[in-house]
Amino acid sequence: AQKITQTQPGMFVQEKEAVTLDCTYDTSDQSYGLFWYKQPSSGEMIFLIYQGSYDEQNATEGRYSLNFQKARKSANLVISASQLGDSAMYFCAMREPMDSSYKLIFGSGTRLLVRP
Amino acid sequence: NAGVTQTPKFRVLKTGQSMTLLCAQDMNHEYMYWYRQDPGMGLRLIHYSVGEGTTAKGEVPDGYNVSRLKKQNFLLGLESAAPSQTSVYFCASSYEMSSYNEQFFGPGTRLTVL
Numbered sequence: 173a174q175k176i177t178q179t180q181p182g183m184f185v186q187e188k189e190a191v192t193l194d195c196t197y198d199t200s201d202q203s204y205g206l207f208w209y210k211q212p213s214s215g216e217m218i219f220l221i222y223q224g225s226y227d228e229q230n231a232t233e234g235r236y237s238l239n240f241q242k243a244r245k246s247a248n249l250v251i252s253a254s255q256l257g258d259s260a261m262y263f264c265a266m267r268e269p270m271d272s273s274y275k276l277i278f279g280s281g282t283r284l285l286v287r288p
Numbered sequence: 289n290a291g292v293t294q295t296p297k298f299r300v301l302k303t304g305q306s307m308t309l310l311c312a313q314d315m316n317h318e319y320m321y322w323y324r325q326d327p328g329m330g331l332r333l334i335h336y337s338v339g340e341g342t343t344a345k346g347e348v349p350d351g352y353n354v355s356r357l358k359k360q361n362f363l364l365g366l367e368s369a370a371p372s373q374t375s376v377y378f379c380a381s382s383y384e385m386s387s388y389n390e391q392f393f394g395p396g397t398r399l400t401v402l
Contacts, residue, residue: 176330207390217331217378217393263330273338274319274382275346276391278330 175199176264176279184285185254192239193249193282195264201225204268206247207276208238211261220262223247251284259286290314294379294394301369301401309364309397311379319382320362321346321391322354324375331378337362369401 177196185191197206208220223231223238231238239248251258261283265276292313301307311320318339323331333346335354343354351373353365362381366373376398380391 181328209393215376215396215398217380217396219390219392222390265331273321273333273336273344273346275321275333275336276331276380278332280328280330 175277176266178264178279178282180282181280182283182285184287185251185258187256187286187288188253190250190252191254191284193251193262193264193284195247195249195279197245197247197264197266199245199266199268201268204266206238206240207265207267208236208247208249209263209265210258211263211281212257213260217263221249254286256286256288259284292379292381292392292394294377294397296397297395298398299400301366301399303370303401305369306365306367307369307399308366309377309379309399311362311364311381311394312360313362313379313381313392314360315381315383315392316359317381317383317392318359319391320356321380321382322352322362322364323378323380324348325378325396326375334364334377369399371401373399374401375399 204225206223210218221233221236235252237250261281263281264279321336322334337356340359379394382391
């Protein structure tokens, strides 16, 4: 079973509008971390935002916020006031502390295109 | 402070050739990882290391070997390259074993095996 599911292979958004990128996860751990990374066309992986499973507040970092719904096991990324530079691949990832490698498990990504 | 660096950035191999990818980090991180990224599949863990002198297998280790002789370096080797190993390879590192520590990624190595 997929541990991280991103159901939107591609999305469009108009510049200056907000967009939500979906992510659902599957884990039996009580303690885990959820991450979002951005991968522009240049290829590097850029960390955007983190949400811990015990965090009571939704994480925010500038224009990025994470809509964390623990009971539904979803961790959607919200980008407000989209900019042309937001066009990129976006990956949701999870880390499970019970996994001794502390690796990140990635979803398949969502390609976002911001229209001017 | 360079972060995580990878060499080379691009490489083309013929089937059966060998090569080593070098990852270096200057953040004194204990944990280091090698991932591969294939189209439509996100990143998958190949091997990882929890400290100098240690290595362990990840999700897709077959056809690869690794070594961590120095804390700052993590090498990924392909002994006999195959076309199925055409991919983009990312090295990453993180400070400690904690669910909230982000992984820092290198810029990636694009490998093509003909």
